[in-house]
Amino acid sequence: MVIVTTIRREVITLPAADLGPDNPLPPLRPLDEVHRIEERDRDELPRDMARQVGFAPLRSLLPARVRDGYGRERAPREIDALVLENDRLRAAVLPGLGGRIASLFHKPTGRELLYRNPVFQPANFALNGAWYSGGIEWNIGATGHTTLSVAPLHAARVTAPDGGEMLRLWEWERLRDLPFQVDLWLPEHSDFLYVGVRVRNPHEKPVPAYWWSNIAVPEERRVIAPADEAWHFGYERRLRRVPVPSYDGIDRTYPLNSPYAADYFYELPEERRRWIAALAADGHGLVQTSTDVLRGRKLFVWGNGSGGRRWQEWLTEPGTGGYCEIQAGLARTQLEHVRLDAESEVSWLEAYGPLDASPDGEWETVVSGVEERLAAVLPRADVDAAYEAWKPHADAEPGEILAVGSGWGALEVLRTDWKLPGTPFDESTLGEDQEPWRQLLRAGSLPDPRRVRPPGETLVARHWRDMLETAPATPLTEYHLGVAQWHDGDQAQAVRSWERALELAPSLWPLLRCLAVADHEAGNHERAADRYTEAFDDLCHERRDTGASWTAATAALGREAIEALLAVRRTEQARSVWERLHPATRERGRFRLIEAGLLLAEGRREEARAVFDAGFEVADLREGAEAIGRLWARLAEEPLPEHYDFRMRPQET
Template sequence: MEIVTTIRREVLTLPAAHLGPDNPLPALRPLDEMHRVEDRDKEDLPRDMARQIGYEPLRSLLPVRVRDGYDRRREPRPVDALVIENDRLRATVLPALGGRIASLVHKPAGRELLYRNPVFQPANFALNGAWFSGGIEWNIGATGHTTLSCSPVHAARVPAPDGGEMLRLWEWERLRDLPFQVDLWLPDGSDFLYVGVRIRNPHESPVPAYWWSNIAVPEECRVLAPAEEAYHFGYEQRLSRVPVPVHDGVDRTYPPNSTYAADYFYEVPEHRRRWIAALDTGGEGLVQTSTDVLRGRKLFVWGRGPGGRSWQCWLTEPGTGGYCEIQAGLARTQLEHVRLDAGSEVSWLEAYGPFAAPPEGEWTGVLAEAESRLEAVLPRAAVEAAHAAWEPCADTEPGERLATGSGWGALEVLRSGWKLPGTPFDESTLGEEQRPWLHLLRAGSFPGPPTARPPGGTLVARHWRDMLETAPATPLTEYHLGVAQWHAGDRAQAVRSWERGLRHAPAAWPALRCLAVADQEDRHPERAAERYARAFDDLCRERGGDAAWTAVTAALGREAVDALLTAGRTRDARSVWERLDPATRARGRFRLVQAGLLLAEGRREEARAVFDEGFEVADLREGDEAVGRLWAALTGEPLPARYDFRMRPTP
């Protein structure tokens, strides 16, 4: 049989914001994550679900850095893409942006099956910050959008089960230290894109695993999933079991019917096929189905409230239409993590394609008809068979390399000697970020930077911490050791390491900043403020004029102003502000800081003028109400629509 599936490179040109540098300060504070469940809501949950909600939730972003250097100035920029297509479907993949499928087109109908974002606009929704909307993303690591949302992954051609070609994506997930792969396969003549996924645990102990495939679709639809109940989770952080489709007198399977942003995790019975579909008023749209390992199904809605509308516009161009998300995951809800035993792996197969079924009518009948039609176009047994056919190919070594990811997997493979067939992490991918850690691995010491530079990122896993503990105790080694100890929960020892390093450090600010965070966590705001003031003074004496120093000055200055205002030291906060680069002070986040500083100084009219002049906080966090709180402190007037990003009812 002639195989006509092709894989090719393309370059897209999109209005795109600049990603900018990562935040150079280690993420020492507890994870800023909205998806937490109150204990009272766990009492009536199924035992396995309650256990998995409590199983190793992520508490720290380390060793990953926060990505908050992006802006909102969109300009035409080239974006590398890989296109896999047959005579029926065309999938466009972005290897430099987490391997996301940006577009899935059904060629006979000329129909886009996904919500395709016409712009690239990062926003603060990923666990580590920068994330963008649209397409199909692969969320691995922990509850929330993956830290790889805006990072490159490896990509290559691989032989497919039918003798054609697959597109393999793979990377090293750093929060849990797990390698994973995503194989995209389009059989000749198929209306369905097959996606084989594998996560491996090469460690000698169990690891919490997490996966949700997140599919953006136009929100003017009805979402179908084989369930009569769902777990509702909103930004009030309450988890409750609700009926499907009607809840509180409203059919929630129509995304526009909700007022506020919310998750609906469908309770799919054990015996039912796993699938979810989004259909427009004409009954056409997209269906996703999978083997049973991928258990969960979910609908996320932004809601019709002003906050949800603001976020929709924030993430794309006005007038392009809203979207919702349908998702599929390893557990019932995204609040859970599943146990992946030592030396084991988990794999499954997903299928994505066009689908048509009557969306209107009584729920049970609508589901029955949809399931019958799904069985006719893609039998459940065919999905199982496709998974069985793909599994022997999962270990096949990649052929032509099409994109290069990070060097972190290569570093871990060098350290451990692990054999990971199918996902090679070549030594050639090691770069500047890995170089000092490679020196520590081979020479037993942590090298100093060749020139005066801010410290790089810290590796915090137990094996790296052990190496730092036995390395010569230079100030830089003590700094990194302290960060690793802090991550491990040994805060007292971390403070001792930073204090030891501080005694002989040529630059005091890195350790002083860490000690200031420790003071804040221990509820010593005055001591934290003093250390922040000293840290910023020291940084200003040392800093250079390039982008790396500008980024660290902005990050430390922002934290210092906040700490000094908390301690009532407005004059010192003003001193920090005045020494920030003018371009930094002009950024939206710092305009908000300026308004808070002016208010603390009693200059209310000037603070109000900052709002009147207008600003955009590019890295405003999902669920963050800081803008509204500051406005309320200034005036009793309603919050202007341009600043309204509230995702829950006003308390």
Template structure:
């Protein structure tokens, strides 16, 4: 057999926004996660679903940092890409942006099977901020889009089961401390992209696991999945069972029939083949299928109300078509986490390819025809056989290294002494961020910095916390120990660690900021405002230059200080903070919104309204965030202008 599959490097040039620097302040506040339900509503769920909804939901982003340094100005930028191609399909993968499959083209027809975003525009949808729409993304960690959405993954060539080559992507997922891999290959002559996925738990304790493969497709379609019921989740934080395809007299399998953004988690019966498809009016489209471990299937729609349409424009560029998402996950819904036992792994195989079937008609007949067409194109037994053939290759050591991810996996492997065949986390990937932690591991002491600068990243896992507790109690050690204790829920001890560090620390503002967050979380808002003001003053005196690190720190702390001072209506102190921000920082959309609130608190209502009239864009506006609309309603009874309307749910009276 002649293997014609190739993997080659390319540069994908797109109008793109810059990612900018990460937020250097440790994310101490609880997650503002919109995908959750009230505890009282769990009683209405099936027992296994209720158990998994309540199983260790993520409560903190630590040790990951927030990515909020991006803007909305586009310039042509080259993105590193790998192209997998046989005589039937061409897949374009972005290793530097979470391993996203940006494009999947069916070569005989020339059809793009995915929604291919014509721009790269980060928005605040990932757990840690920056995320972008389009293609196929690999979501691991916890409910929501992965923190690796805009991060580089390790990549290499690996032998494929059919004698060709696979593209292996791998990384260390830091929220749950789990290594994972994604192997992509195109068998010779196949109309389907095969994807083998493995998540490993090397720890001596069970760990909550989460995975959803998220596929963006053009929204002018009908979405098919083998189910008669679904769990509907709107942004009112309610999960309820609804019939499929129609409820309330509307066929919801057509994305453009839904008024508001919503998730539909399909209840695929046990024993039924796992698949989901999106077909256009002519019956052409994409199908995704998998082995049975990947149990869940989902449709996400933006809806046709103004807020959903505005988000569509926000994530791409005006004048382009909209998209919806079809997804596949380990659980029935994305509100659940599954238990991955100690020293175990979970793996499966997915397949993506074209499907031609009539989309319109009665639901049972449409499903029956689509399943027959899928069975003819890719028999279910072939998917199971492909998985069995891939499993021995999952441990194959990579050949040519094509791209490099972070050094955090190498640090964890060094600490744990783990052997992870197939996914080497080489010590050559250790960098500046890992250096002080490597020194702690080697010597038992956390090094003090050689020059004044914002503190580096904190590690919070129990083993690192234990090492910090036994290390010499230097100010920086106490700072990081306090962050780890806060993450563990020992907030009183965290405050004591930060207070001890204040006595000798050459740099006070990081500690004062942590103590301010602690005050705010305990309801001590006046004291929080005091500490924020002191922290910002100390930072302004300590700042050494206008480089990226100091600029990001000043903007992040200034934003928090302004919000804390405005919350207790200390307009004069808030104005003093505002005046010390760099002009470029004040010009950003997030700060323009804060300026409008500051003007309102100062009694300058007309000038606050003028900020809205002049126009601004809050680049890091959070999914589900209604702050812009709330401030507008404080200024006027007029309808919210369309440019500021990002509402994802019906307006409550």
């Protein structure tokens, strides 16, 4: 029986943690990104790589918001999925969670080709916080996991190149202001899922572009790519060239052999076909290949150390097996951004499917064997031909809308009247978050808030800053203008805007908090502490209830205020802030850790140790963060307990 390729809706039920509210405070501090290298290493890189490592690295998360409101209590939750299926493969896509492919199931063999996470558990790995593991994710924007990791994308049916159905995902990436699309289809009787990707630059100037497709697979695999060298990057922040498959006497192509978490960016020769595979001991596994534009290939491993194993448990359920990631990107490494010229685009085609080949033996023999098998089941010419067949369909207008993303793209299209065939950002998708900016665009001024609440998101691109500078200078306008100026690196102007707004603003705490950050970054820690104290006092006076937005604002500002006060040893004021946090906030793991630090600063060492002994889980612990270990070292002489050990690098002796 012939099964025609279909797209259908489905609901997946998983134990899931709630995402909670976003952090309402604009992220003004420098980006906390672990993937950066020392200047000494950059001097030793190939010229083109060094240029791209230094090309417009991201300095700020603005205009994105930090997503840190999630916890670790999981309950059954229904998650909307879109399922593509032919007679060979079944792919489940989650449009409301970054468009991730959660499952790729090969029906003839009954095998899941990906690592399919049995839970939905956010963790602090995305550039803006919340991220989750498993499946195939689409990373656009800048070095790190995309700010869209848990965000909804637009989705619709489109006619595929072979006349069947294709699933289109699209959104507006806000860090670089770039629209992108991901087209997925399954040709009839195909063992391979085709994915066409396009990133556009509609601006009149070049922009930095970044893309990595991240594929989670079970870690009991051997990862194979056509390379004899790789660029190794560990959490010591060193980038160096190493041989493949082995160095220091260890074959690193087996993920469980590495002692610590690490990236291996394979150095693929220019003329070689682009592919990477992960094969189990029995020879079965997954291969990913692409047209040549998608140049880079990478292996990420957690390592066999206690910290890496703890992270594996943290992101899923203990006892369910770990995973590694095989990846494909526009550059050789994830530390680079490529130039996308003005009013241009970049596009490519990827293919994902099963592969059977021997993973064991001498490296050159294994690579040749996999490459020959890939050529037999999916010739390189077929991938190139599929790309050429897809390109005319990339502009096809979507049919039935299957999911709706954000309204930010619609706002930009409204501002510019850009024509973006194939990816409509309809005005009907504009929502409450975009409404003040739509009014600024149409009327030249921001509307006065209808009720007292934390201020909304700030748009910081130059064209929005220009509009804010010519708008009537209301306190709200000055607040947003200051944020945009700060983003541009114009700190002095930002401070002046915030100080002007203080004179007439009905709500002082957002402005005082911004000024406190400015003082902190300028090294004036005492004044920063003063302003944080005043800001928190004003927030506690103004907050109306224990609703999500006020609770999130109180938690976010309280955390920053306590840290600022402890930095200048004002423990009594820090305790006062702590006591005015909502009771439920004080019970969260992050704040239990803060409490332990506060108790230690007050000289109450035994009580601080008791917090550790009682146990806590910091839901938003940052990738690579070592705050728990550092505080433990001040409290105890014994080794850090395993359930607190998230260290991802060798410890200094």
